[in-house]
Amino acid sequence: xxxxxxxxxxxxxxxxxxxxxxxxxxxxxxxxxxxxxxxxxxxxxxxxxxxxxxxxxxxxxxxxxxxxxxxxxxxxxxxxxxxxxxxxxxxxxxxxxxxxxxxxxxxxxxxxxxxxxxxxxxxxxxxxxxxxxxxxxxxxxxxxxxxxxxxxxxxxxxxxxxxxxxxxxxxxxxxxxxxxxxxxxxxxxxxxxxxxxxxxxxxxxxxxxxxxxxxxxxxxxxxxxxxxxxxxxxxxxxxxxxxxxxxxxxxxxxxxxxxxxxxxxxxxxxxxxxxxxxxxxxxxxxxxxxxxxxxxxxxxxxxxxxxxxxxxxxxxxxxxxxxxxxxxxxxxxxxxxxxxxxxxxxxxxxxxxxxxxxxxxxxxxxxxxxxxxxxxxxxxxxxxxxxxxxxxxxxxxxx
Amino acid sequence: xxxxxxxxxxxxxxxxxxxxxxxxxxxxxxxxxxxxxxxxxxxxxxxxxxxxxxxxxxxxxxxxxxxxxxxxxxxxxxxxxx
Numbered sequence: 001x002x003x004x005x006x007x008x009x010x011x012x013x014x015x016x017x018x019x020x021x022x023x024x025x026x027x028x029x030x031x032x033x034x035x036x037x038x039x040x041x042x043x044x045x046x047x048x049x050x051x052x053x054x055x056x057x058x059x060x061x062x063x064x065x066x067x068x069x070x071x072x073x074x075x076x077x078x079x080x081x082x083x084x085x086x087x088x089x090x091x092x093x094x095x096x097x098x099x100x101x102x103x104x105x106x107x108x109x110x111x112x113x114x115x116x117x118x119x120x121x122x123x124x125x126x127x128x129x130x131x132x133x134x135x136x137x138x139x140x141x142x143x144x145x146x147x148x149x150x151x152x153x154x155x156x157x158x159x160x161x162x163x164x165x166x167x168x169x170x171x172x173x174x175x176x177x178x179x180x181x182x183x184x185x186x187x188x189x190x191x192x193x194x195x196x197x198x199x200x201x202x203x204x205x206x207x208x209x210x211x212x213x214x215x216x217x218x219x220x221x222x223x224x225x226x227x228x229x230x231x232x233x234x235x236x237x238x239x240x241x242x243x244x245x246x247x248x249x250x251x252x253x254x255x256x257x258x259x260x261x262x263x264x265x266x267x268x269x270x271x272x273x274x275x276x277x278x279x280x281x282x283x284x285x286x287x288x289x290x291x292x293x294x295x296x297x298x299x300x301x302x303x304x305x306x307x308x309x310x311x312x313x314x315x316x317x318x319x320x321x322x323x324x325x326x327x328x329x330x331x332x333x334x335x336x337x338x339x340x341x342x343x344x345x346x347x348x349x350x351x352x353x354x355x356x357x358x359x360x361x362x363x364x365x366x367x368x369x370x371x372x373x374x375x376x377x378x379x380x381x382x383x384x385x386x387x388x389x390x391x392x393x394x395x396x397x398x399x
Numbered sequence: 400x401x402x403x404x405x406x407x408x409x410x411x412x413x414x415x416x417x418x419x420x421x422x423x424x425x426x427x428x429x430x431x432x433x434x435x436x437x438x439x440x441x442x443x444x445x446x447x448x449x450x451x452x453x454x455x456x457x458x459x460x461x462x463x464x465x466x467x468x469x470x471x472x473x474x475x476x477x478x479x480x481x
Contacts, residue, residue, distance in 0.1 A: 052421035
């Protein structure tokens with residue numbers, strides 16, 4: 001049995017505001033959510049979205065996931081839990097680091113006040129699977145529930161796994177995505193120490209002057225459903241997860257393989273998984289971190305796969321507007337990709353002014369542009385690559 | 400440690416903690432069961448920490464066994480103080 005995986009709802013909290021539409025519309029309008037070198041989800045006020053108990057029982061990364069889930073389920077038209085059998089409803093949510101804010105604050109408590117004063121909530125708040133556990137508990141998702149951990153590819157891996165769960169018949173609906181809240185003293189200092197963060201505080205993917213990524217936070221959640229079941233309940237279908245693939249560079253702890261070999265393979269396999277050709281791809285949402293290494297190797301990978309069409313397909317980076325949301329990036333950017341394809345618009349790569357040698361794709365500099373469908377279909381890919389050499393690629397189609 | 404701490408003071412402190420834990424204020428009263436206020440074992444560990452900070456009374460896991468209501472919790476603190 002081959003099942004088709006429909007996307008019936010999306011929700012996002014990002015530096016561009018609370019809401020998936022806010023992300024899409026503000027980015028498309030050329031607005032940036034980055035201030036003072038950070039992409040904070042500053043419009044997110046937990047108590048506006050969650051009960052006192054939920055706020056207390058969740059690290060910020062789980063709070064963000066809960067808020068994004070709330071929007072996604074409303075968007076999908078769910079009421080009081082999943083449609084159909086709750087045992088057939090799954091939950092897969094990725095994160096890069098999990099509850100590092102809780103870990104840091106509790107370590108300070110232990111150092112200054114002693115082990116006796118540690119909160120009994122420490123572990124359940126900081127564990128990387130907390131978001132998937134808490135979301136499943138709140139919304140009565142009784143099928144498979146787990147987190148994915150692959151640094152900045154975690155959100156895309158989660159959606160890929162969710163797609164497989166439905167396609168293989170293990171679940172009928174999956175709440176999936178990624179979440180991250182790692183703008184903390186330790187994480188920031190550590191990324192700084194490895195020279196990964198931008199000194200200028202400007203996210204300018206693919207530009208010659210790019211000097212590292214800008215840290216962001218947020219969450220993106222999608223509701224995936226077996227298309228037949230979604231149609232049977234009269235759900236509105238936003239689009240489809242057509243294909244997914246994942247590879248490993250097997251090269252270096254943090255640096256991408258320079259030729260983009262592993263990334264290219266993941267893109268190629270995702271297109272094959274989707275049953276589409278290179279000619280069908282009308283938009284690429286790049287990983288585009290604004291680091292010297294990623295943007296070059298990713299460009300190499302895209303050239304290798306797109307061949308003659310490289311230079312014709314618009315390629316843009318959401319990170320130019322919101323920074324790098326680490327484990328949430330793949331999910332928030334999948335949502336941005338879907339909405340761009342739906343509205344037939346290629347959002348821009350902001351701050352792109354000076355071309356770099358060899359980086360000569362169509363990066364959609366600074367202004368959004370209409371997107372042409374190919375043979376009536378709007379198909380795009382969303383790339384996510386993570387420290388550890390993890391590459392995850394999604395092939396999405398909008399209705 | 401003040402020896403003049405009253406039952407009312409302890410009760411009020413427990414009420415305040417329960418509100419911080421997310422219990423609905425109109426459900427909080429001396430005979431309300433923790434379970435009915437959605438206050439679970441993790442919350443009670445925190446409550447024990449608060450009591451220790453405020454009154455210097457150590458409540459261990461076994462002390463809390465069978466404690467189901469605010470009144471029982473206050474009784475326990477009073478007996479430890481006494």
